[in-house]
Amino acid sequence: MFQKNLKLFLLVGGAITMFAVIYAINPGLALEKINRLPYDTSYVFLIRHWGIMVGLMGFFMCYSAYKESWREPIILFSIIEKLFMVYLYITNVFDVETSYLNERFQAFGITDLLIVAYTIGYWFEKYKSNEMNKNLI
Template sequence: MLERFFERTIKSYLMITGFLTATAFSTFLAPDWSMQTLFSYNDTMMENKEYLLGTYQHWGVMVGCIGVLLMFSAKYKSLRTSTMIYSAFEKSMFVGIFLYNVCINDYEWFYGWSGVFALDGFVTVYSLVYLYYYLTRDKSKVPAHLR
């Protein structure tokens, strides 16, 4: 059952999540706009933006490149395993950071990152279910992500 599911969804998953992840380039190209529009930063939060501008732009490039890599791996099967592992790790770390900052630190401003949390949460769940499939699959067959 899981094998058929992943065999049918892997290319769409890689293209859609790759495209959505690649939109992080907007934080590199237009950091002020993206911080205010996409992540709900207010004027007070933007007062000292020059101190964090490089960090946000670096994040945008790093995550944007992961998105491009996800889209390329939809076509080039040899990239899929390493790309899925790296993507799952990076996105699960953001899910942890989001939950920590919202639940433990009680940073209400972090709710502006809810869209990223939703996408990364989906990728994390998909990746965990895929890992379960991969570990319990029939080892005599080629894994679903390589077909």
């Protein structure tokens, strides 16, 4: 199932991830409208850097749907990047000082958790099919 739908997964997950480019283009609008957080111009470089980095990650996910030789390195980088977002989200759930941010970044946390889960399922299924093929030889 995971291998069969990998192209669709990369396109949908990549398109959603690519949406972060709005933080590079207009960080004030993104923070205020999407996350309901005040925009502090002191952090414009960091916010824009994050937006372009994650936006490009989404672009490369979409591109790897069509360029098979790119899939493994892009999927590996994607799961590392997204696991860290999931880690940040989960570790802040119980922190009184930052727990309000979880509400503001809930969509990111859930999206990245789903992408991580699918990626693990893909790798597990791929490993199982490789093991079965080895046993047939």
